[in-house]
Amino acid sequence: MITGLLGVAGVLVLIEAIYMYVCHETFAFGKGNMMAWVHQHLVDHLEWDGEGTLLDIGCGAAALTVRCAKAFPNSQITAMDYWGVEWNYAKEQCEKNARLERVENRITFQKGDAAKLEFEDGTFDAAVSNFVFHEVRTAKDKRKVVKEALRVVKKGGVFSFQDMFSQKALYGDMEEFVRELKAEGISDIHYIGNLEKKLDFIPGFVTMPWMISGMGIIYGRK
Template sequence: MSTAVPVRHGDYGIDGDFRVVSARGQAAIITAIIVALLVLTVVAAVGGWTVLAVVTALLALAIALVTASYLWTTRAGKFRAWARVLGDLQLRGDEHVLDLGCGRGAVLLMAAQLLPRGRAVGIDLWRADQTGNGPEVTLRNAEREGVTGRVEVVTGDVTRLPFDDNTFDVVLSSLVIHNIPSAADRQTAIDEAVRVLRPGGRLAVADLLATGRHRARLRELGLTEVRRRNLGPHMWWLGPLIPTRLVTATKPGEKSQ
């Protein structure tokens, strides 16, 4: 199946924690640090302090490369990675899909584009872990992508999903569960995802932390085909130091036709 990334017409913002310092503020701080290091490099080189000049130049380069990696992931790379993940699911097109922590709809709307006869539901608390996060933004992006009729957004907590058992054919989540402070609540989010998943349904959770624990919990809950893999450079945060890993699993039972 093709994993080509469709042309995106929506605005999906920048991923990150902006509760204390805004995205612009963080960008200004990083720029100031790089400029200061470059100035120090020039001063050290002119003064004959070769080792200091090399160290500061390398630091400036490292920060610039890490920042570039981060921006690539949030603006382009994650779409490429999720195009492959969604392609691997081989959706029929009539599934009921849930996106946990959908944000501005990056993954939610990519899924919706694959569901001409299905429906994609996104749930979020709309906190400031993404620029301009809000349900109205997600719905506006859905309109721009031409999938408004297939998309629903819900305000809610992923540890207390407001859905009945066995509701969804597929449950997705991208970089959300690690934001939950408590390990117990992170496990509850996994439990809830499994609860609302139909027998034969599939789960795909991409995250930064505790993916090994997610995998272990899914096995405890009796899911099958439980796997974990690194999504590679397209979803590196701060370069290879913080990769994204994907956990996939299938809920036992007969798959709906």
């Protein structure tokens, strides 16, 4: 009996390991490239001429930062992240990646907390963020992280944020939140929820609750 249970447990562990490996390869740049398509979806919803300054909130290893630098060659970009030992990337890695892509002269990297950005109100012409807000541990209310990101965008500036916006446990009623942001002065804002069910490049097997279930985007003009 015990041997049989151990055998079943071993098979389940193996299945999980295979599943996680396949998901990793699907997301990975230069392999399945799904995250590259996710980044492009975000950039496609940033209605900006690229003249001025852009903030990438939670830049990670700078993949989205570099994509923005190439998409908007006249822009100056500030990219920030909390980084830390629990992540497999750091500021030095970001700087190296920017040099490799020959965009280092237009990007500044700095450490920071997305819940309390060290910038004045209305500093940037544009802001982006991808799958970051729900990870911000210094803010229990993730809506406040969104508002903090919008705070540093200039009036008339643009934004495009992707996160688990359709997960009610994180953001509540998003339609209500959008109305709230409009009432607080955001002139043009759009929300598209459950993107994992709408984007052709996202395979069904990565849409489990522990992966990217509830993906959404909010974008517009302040």
